Amino acid sequence: xxIGELAARSxxxxxxxxxxxEQRLLASERSPSGQRTYPESAVDRVRLIQQLYSAGxxxxxxxxxxxxxxxxxxxxxxxxxxxxxxxxIEGQINDxxxxxxxxxxxxxxxxxxxFRPCAPG
Numbered sequence: 001x002x003i004g005e006l007a008a009r010s011x012x013x014x015x016x017x018x019x020x021x022e023q024r025l026l027a028s029e030r031s032p033s034g035q036r037t038y039p040e041s042a043v044d045r046v047r048l049i050q051q052l053y054s055a056g057x058x059x060x061x062x063x064x065x066x067x068x069x070x071x072x073x074x075x076x077x078x079x080x081x082x083x084x085x086x087x088x089i090e091g092q093i094n095d096x097x098x099x100x101x102x103x104x105x106x107x108x109x110x111x112x113x114x115f116r117p118c119a120p121g
Contacts, residue, residue: 003028003036010046017046023059025049025066055089 007014020026021036026045028036048069052062065082068074074082 001038001040001042003038006038006042006046009043010050012046012050020046020049024063025059055085056092057085061085 001009003014003017007017010017017026017036021028026038026042026049028038028042031037045066048066049062052065053059057065061081064078068078068082
């Protein structure tokens with residue numbers, strides 16, 4: 001598929017796809033006319049890259065991680081780094097849960113005060 005189709009199917013811009021190639025996160029073939037072409041598997045790869053970026057991983061970490069995703073093989077050092085990233089993400093999740101719970105408390109309190117009968121005046 002060409003770059004425009006990959007962009008549409010994966011929900012990212014063509015500029016982002018070119019950046020992913022520059023960072024060695026994504027590879028393309030070139031047609032005889034020089035256009036980028038991608039395999040069908042590129043859609044899932046781009047989605048994974050997006051998820052990892054959203055979780056706060058740097059492109060350098062993602063580059064090291066992607067071969068492990070494909071082969072299932074990782075060095076002990078990479079496993080340690082991935083475990084540290086997972087722990088960091090778990091902390092973010094816990095912080096988000098705490099924030100959600102506080103918002104729930106505020107919402108419940110505000111909703112309760114809306115329905116309190118007015119004191120006779």
